[in-house]
Amino acid sequence: FEGLLDEARIVARSLAEAAAGALDPTIRLGVTGLSRAGKTVFLTALVQALVHGGRLPAFRAYAQGRLAGARLAPQPDDAVPRFEVETHLRALTGPDRSWPESTRRISELRVIVEFESPGLFGGTRAGRRLTLDIVDYPGEWLLDLALLGQDFRTWSARTIASSDGPTRAPIAAAWRAHLATLNPAGPEDESAAREAAARFTAYLRAGRDERVALSTLPPGRFLMPGDLEGSPALTFAPLALPETGDAPSGSMWAMMERRYEAYRSHVVRPFFRDHFARLDRQVVLVDALAALNAGPEAVADLETALTDVLSAFRHGHNSWLSSLFRPRVDRLLFAATKADHLHHTSHDRLEAILRRLVGRAIERAEFGGAAVDVVALAAVRATREASARQGRDELPVIIGVPEKGERSGDQIFDGEEEIAVFPGDLPADPEVALRSGGYRGRAHDEAGGDLRFIKFRPPLLPVSERPPQLPHIRLDRTLEFLIGDALK
Ligand code: GDP
Secondary structure (H helix, E strand, O other), X not given: OHHHHHHHHHHHHHHHHHXXXXXXXXXXXXXXXXXXXXXXXXXXXXXXXXXHOOOOOOOHHHHOOOEEEEEEEOOOOOOOOEOOHHHHHHHHHOOOOOOOOOOOOOEEEEEEEEEEEEOHHHOEEEEEEEEEEEEEOOHHHHOOHHXXXXXXXXXXXXXXXXXXXXXXXXXXXXXXXXXXXXXOOOEOOHHHHHHHHHHHHHHHHHHOOOOOOOOOOOOHHHOOOHHHOOOHHHOOOOOOOOOOOOOOOOEHHHHHHHXXXXXHHHHHHHHHHHOHHHOOEEEEEEOHHHHHHHOHHHHHHHHHHHHHHHHHHOOOOOOHHHHHOOOOOOEEEEEEOOHHHOOHHHHHHHHHHHHHHHHHHHHHHOOOOOEEEEEEOEOOOOOEEEEEEEOOEEEEXXXXXXXXXXXXXXXXXXXXXXXXXXXOOOOOOHHHHHHHOOOOOXXXXXXXXXXXXXXXXXXXXXXXXXXXXXXXXXXXHHHHHHHHHHHO
């Protein structure tokens, strides 16, 4: 019955939205990716480019001079926090230029784009407008879709089994040791439940450490609680259950199962119904370089995560419940972020690697329906390129200012001085990159420190430029894929 009510709500809303958008296009664009993938930076740069322009040759409506302007407008959903683009932009371009605060919950922003469409006989039709509603949300939440189709027993068994892998086993050890002390049929015990949840969360979090770089496992709110930080809805964990039978009343099993069900009905379902199911377009940001740096297991794990993401967008009917919560996306873009950590000769290679990964994930997820593309981009380019002599060779380098406190060997950077880094190459053959997990470049300094992990500060912008135009890599191509067709 709850499902029917959801369905009625979704249909009513779609009709209202279709009526409102009949004349001028409205697009609801989702921006997601796991934490640190670059969502906040991406969305800030995208809005800045729409509102203030920049060097955007591949964004056709803009390059053809058909964009009459873009402005922020009040967002349609009052209950969703606003994406504070002004604050983020101030952080990026202010005198202390720094990266903005990352996404920790859902937020929304509406941009109205005024444009002229190309008319008949070479003329244009002015006065058209695109309403772009952008929704930024943690990628961790997306992986929760899998939970809608799994009961507590299935979820427990799968989660325990997947923690046996060679990378996961050591980081899961503390949680597994505690799990072994729990008797599911024994009486419910709040403090044991809290301890189990804390250790389970620590395990999920350890998998997201930069050097392990595993993609994530649900429940997504354990890593990105949003407004549920510290809430009892998150105080549960898997149990080692018998294959048949029901939970005895008053048992640990019954308590954990109840909380798992509450998480599904009060957290997961509303998110998919109220936000996810309404998206028309989606960009999924991926820190593919971090996975390539970390090695083959991280790459394999990324492929699994991409498969899960694609199944969330698949227009199939594997279960009526989850197909109800599927969005109507017709365009899906996977973007490898932070390409400014590479020399431009490797940008196409990074794109080719991501294309191969996504291609395999498309096959595994039996994905069809939406147009899918990939891009390697830097929403904000923090480095520039040069070449440096090493012995008799001229080597391509990237130059940037490392963040204050970043280290390489014995050296600690002061946040002011520029350094040149040999960024290393990606293999030309994507298969080789995927098999070897990567990217064995020349990116070491003389002390043997690994420069690939250096974080650069945002770029220093010319003071004369107000409003500032942010340098980027391929943001224009990204815009063209995501909204170019609506500006015709
Ligand atoms: P979120 O957690 O997905 O919102 O990630 P953020 O947008 O906050 O980005 C996380 C970090 O990645 C930032 O603080 C930057 O250090 C880095 N980053 C993101 N985008 C770029 C980019 O285009 N270039 C570079 N060099 N670093 C980036």
